[in-house]
Amino acid sequence: MTEYGVKCTKGLRCRLSQCKITDEGCVALTSALRSNPSHLRHLHLSDNNVGDSGVKLISTVLENPHCKLETLTLSWCKIKDEGCVALTSALRSNPSHLRHLDLSHNNVGDSGVKLISTVLENPHCKLETLKLSQCNMTDEGCVALTSALRSNPSHLRHLDLSDNNVGDSGVKLISTVLENPHCKLKTLKLNWCNFPITDEGCVALTSALRSNPSHLRHLDLSDNNVGDSGVKLISTVLENPHCKLETLKLMRCKITDEGCVALTSALRSNPSHLRHLNLSDNNVGDSGVKLISTVLENPHCELETLELNWCNITDEGCVALTSALRSNPSHLRELSLYGYHVGDSGEKQICKLRDDPHYKLETVSILGWLKNDFI
Incomplete structure (x- = not known):
């Protein structure tokens, strides 16, 4: 049927x-x-x-x-x-x-x-x-x-x-559940809150997760005013060796390369659990991608999905990504770089990795400058 x-x-x-x-x-x-x-x-x-x-x-x-x-x-x-x-x-x-x-x-x-x-x-x-x-x-x-x-x-x-x-006040209430050692919550979706979550809500959320870090696997805070300050707080959870977070979605959260510094530092110190990272529609840029690439090249990194759509990435960022994937080719399966700044050279470099049997990259999604073709 x-x-x-x-x-x-x-x-x-x-x-x-x-x-x-x-x-x-x-x-x-x-x-x-x-x-x-x-x-x-x-x-x-x-x-x-x-x-x-x-x-x-x-x-x-x-x-x-x-x-x-x-x-x-x-x-x-x-x-x-x-x-x-x-x-x-x-x-x-x-x-x-x-x-x-x-x-x-x-x-x-x-x-x-x-x-x-x-x-x-x-x-x-x-x-x-x-x-x-x-x-x-x-x-x-x-x-x-x-x-x-x-x-x-x-x-x-x-x-x-x-x-x-829900907003920050609602997140503070939910955090009182997360900090309970008997709480077994694995997935929490708080994306697109009509009273957007700010770093104030992130303070309560990350405090709870630091006291009880071992159960949550999937966190979605997309479409909120998390910003760099909120990402810095979340990073303190990620660097905890007891943190088992596998999916982190932060789409449209007003993150810049400043937030990427904290995020990548945390993932370098605890790289083995996160499997899916979505930073789409943030002002990450090439400098942020270069930082993320230092995580990907870590042999202990097991990231399988990386989404960086509409992040103002150019061919320069693609060079850093491809270099990292060449040094650690075995884990990343899906890479998404939709946006109008990736040119032909960046596209070709990434797609070569997808087509090379030595790499595990299965899906590459790129929309180049003024192009209508989806790779």
Whole structure:
């Protein structure tokens, strides 16, 4: 079946994203699941007109003690806090099976987040992934969410709060969860906060990660006012030998080569864990790339993906990159340099490495000056 069509596999997975489903379809679906609740593990209903009435129907399945659903995806489904009332009521009565819940791009708001928090604080709740991107959440919702996670910190692994009105005050609240030694959070997404995170929020975040550095694997702070001062703070986490961060995304964070000095110094002292680095759309320039290249040439560096799109890099920066990759060719798999400043000579140097079987470089993405061809 197609990506957005119906997909059922041995009764375990049902994908109905973008299928123009309304609550009428939910009546039939939930009727079937109530008669046979024990097999379905993953249900995807994203981008449908499910609404609160549809969620109420789905909730009658979730509250069934024989229901073993592990993944429920309801992003872009026009859900409000009324739907959250039914959903959370069901999960409180049967909290032990659902592992992944996606309510992104719904008008859940703080009231909805408060309801969801009552599920998270239940010691029998085993939720590992919670996605609340673009849900009109503010610091008020963060208060309830972080209070719940402080009382039951050991299960949630992945938290997405991107594109909400969180800001520095919200980050300070979340940091109180991260510093808890029982917290096992591996992924934290705080990109595109409508009240952008500044170095003030980074102070709280990095303080928490320095006291409990060993669990977080993926951090996304893109589209915030992190700046060089914020990067310097994050670098103090990266240089900690107990830090296991694998993915760091800092797109559009107003970083210059000054921030790169701190970042690369940290990665030179602790180069073996970071696998994916995205610094796209920052004023890094050739000087910043030269600094990053000193990390790449370290034989202990295991970086697999490096994204430097729209970073004002020219052929001069490409020379430093190719020299570093020649001295340490075995790890980098993907290199992205979209932008209008890389010329033919820089492009050719990088692409030679991609085509050489001695190197592990598999994907090179470059858009040269006034060119329309994507490599």
